[in-house]
Amino acid sequence: MRRFFIDENAVTDNTALVTGNLFCHMTRVLRLKIGTRVILSDGKGRRHVGSIASIGKECLTVSITRSSTEPEKTSGPLLALFQGLPKGSKMEFILQKCTELGADSFVPFLSERTVARLPKDREAERLERWSRVIRESARQSARTSLPLLSPVRDFSEIVGTADQTVKLLLWEEEKSNRLRSVLDSLPRPDSVALLVGPEGGLSRGEVASAESWGFIPVTLGTRILRTETAGMALLSILQFYWGDMG
Secondary structure, three states: OEEEEOOOOOEEOOEEEEEHHHHHHHHHHOOOOOOOEEEEEOEEOOEEEEEEEEEOOOEEEEEEEEEEOOOOOOOOOEEEEEEEOOOOOHHHHHHHHHHHOOOOEEEEEEOOOOOOOOOHHHHHHHHHHHHHHHHHHHHHOOOOEOOEEOOOEEHHHHOOOOOOOEEEEEOOOOOOOEHHHHHHOOOOOOEEEEEEOOOOOOOHHHHHHHHHOOOEEEEOOOOOOOHHHHHHHHHHHHHHHOOOOO
16 A cells, blocks of 8 residues: 555544645546555554545545554664755755664754855755655655654754764764774663764864763774765664664
């Protein structure tokens, strides 16, 4: 069955009302018909199974036959990616792939060595675009919950907001803290923050600031990864080590 995300207020009395872009996608792009069975999620883990009951000019209805009102629980820790804003369309790639890998939230930030800049008059448009990428990636990977996306802020603003149990900072200049050794020394946490710098990396001052807020700089040995690869690599490792891929 195909899966779709709907607004949590779209369901009333075992009937879901679908309008707007999703209606157009389901009827004009996918050409779904009356009777097609679908799975609907409110993005917070609650799921509804039903079939299309009617199709109008601007909306369709789904008759719900079964619902799960409790959010789906993850088998591993909640994973938050603090990502230095990269150049071009790399952020979309990062959001897409890290959503597939189970990231629960994204916190994009600007730092001393950030090359990319986000004009204030385009910020809302960019965030909306990123939200669509996340939603589509979650749908294609059969997720029932949507990762949270924070607005772009400065490094100095975000570094102190991380309240995760474990905080890891991938730093190419770290020589002693191997990731495996750090993970082996820690009990399984309920949440993990992953901090990845932009193309130019983080400055020593930024790393020192992150350490003062509890982040642990780690190295992957001889592997120096691009900013668009680093988050995916860390997520994959943590999903294997503590999550549902191991």
